[in-house]
Amino acid sequence: MFAPNPTMAATETDTETLSRLYRELLRIRRAEEGILELLLKNKLSSTMCHVSIGQEAVAVGVCDALEPDDYITSTHRGHGHFLARGGAMSALMAELMGREAGACRGRGSSMHLVDASIGHLGSNAIVGGHIPIATGAALWTALRGEHRVVASFFGDGATSEGIFHESVNFAAVQRLPIVFVVENNQWAMSLPWAKSTAQQSIEVKAEGYGIAGVDVDGQDVLAVRTAARDAIGRARRGEGPTLLGLSTYRFLGHSRADPSSYRDKAEEEKWRLRDPVLLAHNLLMAHDFDEEWFEQVDRDIAAEIAAAIEIAENSPPASIGEVFSDIYATPLEGIR
Amino acid sequence: MISTLTPPRTVTYREALREALFEEMEADDRVIVMGEDVGKYGGAYAVSKGLLERFGDRRVIDTPMSEALIVGAALGAAVVGGRPVAEIMYMDFVTLTMDALVNQAAKLHFMFGGQLSAPMVVRVQQGVGRGAGAQHSQSLEAWFAHVPGLKVVAPSTPADAKGLLKSSIRDDDPVLFIEHKGLYARKGTDPGREHTVPIGVADVKRPGVDVTVVAWSNMVHTALDAAELLADDGIDVEVIDLRTIAPLDMQTVLASCRRTGRLLVAHEACQTGGLGAEIIAQAAEHLHGLLHAPPRRIATPDVVLPANTTLERALVPDTDAIASAIRDLVRS
Numbered sequence: 001m002f003a004p005n006p007t008m009a010a011t012e013t014d015t016e017t018l019s020r021l022y023r024e025l026l027r028i029r030r031a032e033e034g035i036l037e038l039l040l041k042n043k044l045s046s047t048m049c050h051v052s053i054g055q056e057a058v059a060v061g062v063c064d065a066l067e068p069d070d071y072i073t074s075t076h077r078g079h080g081h082f083l084a085r086g087g088a089m090s091a092l093m094a095e096l097m098g099r100e101a102g103a104c105r106g107r108g109s110s111m112h113l114v115d116a117s118i119g120h121l122g123s124n125a126i127v128g129g130h131i132p133i134a135t136g137a138a139l140w141t142a143l144r145g146e147h148r149v150v151a152s153f154f155g156d157g158a159t160s161e162g163i164f165h166e167s168v169n170f171a172a173v174q175r176l177p178i179v180f181v182v183e184n185n186q187w188a189m190s191l192p193w194a195k196s197t198a199q200q201s202i203e204v205k206a207e208g209y210g211i212a213g214v215d216v217d218g219q220d221v222l223a224v225r226t227a228a229r230d231a232i233g234r235a236r237r238g239e240g241p242t243l244l245g246l247s248t249y250r251f252l253g254h255s256r257a258d259p260s261s262y263r264d265k266a267e268e269e270k271w272r273l274r275d276p277v278l279l280a281h282n283l284l285m286a287h288d289f290d291e292e293w294f295e296q297v298d299r300d301i302a303a304e305i306a307a308a309i310e311i312a313e314n315s316p317p318a319s320i321g322e323v324f325s326d327i328y329a330t331p332l333e334g335i336r
Numbered sequence: 337m338i339s340t341l342t343p344p345r346t347v348t349y350r351e352a353l354r355e356a357l358f359e360e361m362e363a364d365d366r367v368i369v370m371g372e373d374v375g376k377y378g379g380a381y382a383v384s385k386g387l388l389e390r391f392g393d394r395r396v397i398d399t400p401m402s403e404a405l406i407v408g409a410a411l412g413a414a415v416v417g418g419r420p421v422a423e424i425m426y427m428d429f430v431t432l433t434m435d436a437l438v439n440q441a442a443k444l445h446f447m448f449g450g451q452l453s454a455p456m457v458v459r460v461q462q463g464v465g466r467g468a469g470a471q472h473s474q475s476l477e478a479w480f481a482h483v484p485g486l487k488v489v490a491p492s493t494p495a496d497a498k499g500l501l502k503s504s505i506r507d508d509d510p511v512l513f514i515e516h517k518g519l520y521a522r523k524g525t526d527p528g529r530e531h532t533v534p535i536g537v538a539d540v541k542r543p544g545v546d547v548t549v550v551a552w553s554n555m556v557h558t559a560l561d562a563a564e565l566l567a568d569d570g571i572d573v574e575v576i577d578l579r580t581i582a583p584l585d586m587q588t589v590l591a592s593c594r595r596t597g598r599l600l601v602a603h604e605a606c607q608t609g610g611l612g613a614e615i616i617a618q619a620a621e622h623l624h625g626l627l628h629a630p631p632r633r634i635a636t637p638d639v640v641l642p643a644n645t646t647l648e649r650a651l652v653p654d655t656d657a658i659a660s661a662i663r664d665l666v667r668s
Contacts, residue, residue: 105449114448133404136412166405232542329445329453332536
């Protein structure tokens, strides 16, 4: 099982990659901080909002390793996956604010993000509900010989759902091109990982399915990216699925309503030292990136977020009229 | 191969379904079939027999015993370009697939702002007739009529089965396609190769002027038998086959009731919360003062079905029970 490392593992990566990853980590962090601010100002269309602050390296490391034609599926805590995959900041903000310019035209809000044009097949509010969908996408891709790979993000809690087993088992039997990304933030709402499962190693779980599996430091974006590249490579070569176990931590509560009273403050403090943004920041500092560079990144991201919120605010609110007509993709010829 | 044979004049419900699958798979290579024992075994009720030999294991996929996965993966394949036809062996097993059907497939098109759609069919069979018991005989269609975003069909004849299956496969929405274990051997007119039936349109299977009987699936035939019985007594029964459960074609039903002034809904599903309740509620809302008698329903009582063909027969409305209910309606 994974144990947190004091420093990041890989240091041989080129600085261009590292700076790109850092920028993306910070972009997601700042976007979600902005979202929490909008929530406090009552500017969101829904009360449901789960942020991934502390878990950004999972989204960034995995998505960086994917090709443009690949697919992802995501969770109720999916802002990071959406942005890391290339979703537009304005589509995210407008969606959360219930506007037509939103990813789902203001109908999905925080838990349902999508962008088919970049292979984002939707984030899902049912824990584990999208794992078979990702598996089916991988099946289709394999049947058609398309050489695409699917990455399905889900949390530690989802591994306790029956559909996790059915999906991993089927993908293993069919040797499907899919990476099951276990974004293990240690807590399934209030239930610790040790009470979710008696076998806490994802690598060992994978063995039981007859597929590859690894346990990786999910706070180290380079380690995540390296492990994801290995898994995606295997999938693309037709060598079947991987269970990619990424240990991370949800810095805030499950949602705004949750003060995480069930967690030990010392545990929270320990993980705070393993802030993925901070770790990447420190590594860049060690590579002689100066304050001016960091300030410029801060300014760029702040400007992008401000512009996105402005686009959202100028977009019309989601319309009620199509609530009825858009239930079906094929309108009924029979209904007269 | 079946599809290249000269069509016989009559065809069974099973053969009609099989031909629809053959024809759609031949016409569109995005159509795949997946489920438990659909390959070499040919399907638990032999509907997919011959498909594996004709189309190979990349288009006819035997899955593990994982119903939730079957429907969820069919949805995933549909989202990225496939047109899967998933088979769930018994309606009762659909309980294991509820998330994929209800929370996922039905919601996806609207919820994601129209970006994604789910052109998929889930074939199931339901109903009594074999003493299959409490966990293999339920008629659960009303559950799915309660889920906006799903289309639900339940054909009663070979021609409708073929036509609706072809339409369902070509439709861009998730369709729950409900067959009946008592219908597979039933013969009917072969509708020929290019036959489709639109989803959402009921069919008057027998025109009449005295009373409207609404039924679907196997119960249509029981209703038609009752109508024949009553014809000798001078009661002229109109039998409407809903064919599509959701969305309901109430226009056809209401138009018929306006002519006959009397409505009976007959279904094999148990009574409480059954589709009969919805149809009669809508009739009450739209036909107040136009009906000569209070609308009635006849259904299986709210019981757990026994694995016993004798008890089964005693519980499910039969020809005599429907005829008797119609007589009561006409007299009142």
